[in-house]
Amino acid sequence: MADATGGITDLAWISALYALGHKAANGANPRQVQQEILEHIVRGFDAESGSIALIVQGTDDQLEIAAGTDLPRGTIGNQLPRGIGVFGHVVATGQPILVNGDAAETGLPVRTNEARNRSTHSAMCWPLRVQERTIGALAVNRAADRPRYTVTDLDQGQALTSLLALVISNHQMHVERDNRIVELQTLNATMQRMNASLEDAQNQVIQAEKLASIGQISAGVAHEINNPVAFVLSNLGSLESYAAQICELLSAYVDAERALSPLPPAFLRARTLRESKDFDFLRGDIVALLAESRDGLMRVKRIVQDLRDFSRGGADETWQMVDLHAALDSTLNIVRNEIKYKASIVKSYGELPEIECLPSRLNQVFLNLLVNAGHAIDAHGTITVSTGISGTEAWIRFSDTGCGIPSDHLNRIFEPFFTTKPVGQGTGLGLSVSYAIVRKHGGRIEVDSELGRGTRFTVLLPVRQSPDVAIEVVKAHAAAT
DSSP: OOGGGGGGGOHHHHHHHHHHHHHHHTTOOHHHHHHHHHHHHHHHTTOSEEEEEEEOTTOSSOEEEEEESSOOTTOTTOEEOTTOHHHHHHHHHOOOEEEESOGGGGTOOOOTTSOSOOOOOEEEEEEEEETTEEEEEEEEEEOTTSOOOOHHHHHHHHHHHHHHHHHHHHHHHHHHHHHHHHHHHHHHHHHHHHHHHHHHHHHHHHHHHHHHHHHHHHHHHHHHHHHHHHHHHHHHHHHHHHHHHHHHHHHHHHHHHHHOSSOOHHHHHHHHHHHHHTHHHHHHHHHHHHHHHHHHHHHHHHHHHHHHHHHOOSTTOOOEEEOHHHHHHHHHHHHHHHHTTTEEEEEEOOOOOOEEEOHHHHHHHHHHHHHHHHHTOSSSEEEEEEEEEETTEEEEEEEEOSOOOOHHHHTTTTSTTOOOSOTTSOOSOHHHHHHHHHHHTTOEEEEEEETTTEEEEEEEEESSOOHHHHHHHHHHHHHHO
16 A cells, blocks of 8 residues: 555544544534545545535536635635536546646646646546445645655545545435425424414404304394384384373363362262372373383384494495494493493593594494403493594594503504403404504504503594595405405
């Protein structure tokens, strides 16, 4: 064995090469490992310099400098012309080559811009092959003042480079496997996000269908209730008139009775019956009962009308000039039974002009905020509804004395399906739907909360809609149909 290659037969050198291979198998940085292996081989072959060129993945013969010693800055990563030079010849033929002298003298094709006046040198280049597949090439070089390499050196290096090719191939497969794992993890995360988005969208569709069904049912029930209420009110009006006439007639009989003396037996029996039945109380109470019944029926009628107004609307709803105070009163009338046992309602209305809006949509916003305020109050509290005008905006504020919202939840309360309520007690859609409705009106919702003190939601709406907002809502409605 030549002295030139004495290093590669040393057990310590072989053990160190094995350690580098193990390092590569454990997924270390590929450039760093390849450089360390190359430097180790350069030392083993007692060479001045060396380089490794690997075939670019996805190509058959396009080479790229993967590692090198004594190379100009920026050379690592450069691609070599196909089939040119020693590397190109070795990769093309799959055979090692020994060059003693100028590479141009070998008759191999070289780069046209390559200098021809380099000093005579000695070099060896081996293909890196794995299972009859060439993955690149390795070259080592000596200066002219050093002994030249021999064919024996070339043959001994061939066995060594086979091991090196296996190490590099394994490392490439390891890197490729890690890349595929990362890609699969990324794809899996993307799929999970898509599934979550699809599930959210499906839940929104289901919820929207439920709300639409409830609205249709409410409108139908309101219509069915309104008809009997209408004729009961009509009959009650007639009954009030008849009762007034009967009471007037009975009063005339009482007056006639007082003018008679002595009373005939029939009048005596009538007086006795009148006194035993407490006619004066009955006459007054009949009037009061009829008035209370009318008030009750009128309340039913208002609730039914409010329910019809609330459930009305949809793709064909048009912008209207609306009295927000009337809209608030209508919504309060609907929600009163929901919160009357937990909170007192205080109205503090300011001066408001009529607002251009989609009334049924705003009714839904007001309902959601009032119901949420009621749910936030554990024991008896107060919900204050106040209004006012600020410049070109109207504001409607809902304040409660409830439990308040934690600061880390404030940034999420308008997210779809975000809720702190137990499963089955809330969809997490109320505030997100309200936020979307207010945004469609060109407005915004502001929230201020303090734990243990309560929460304040302020809805700010433009008094008049800009043409852009109206056009966008029309487009959205058209798309929905």
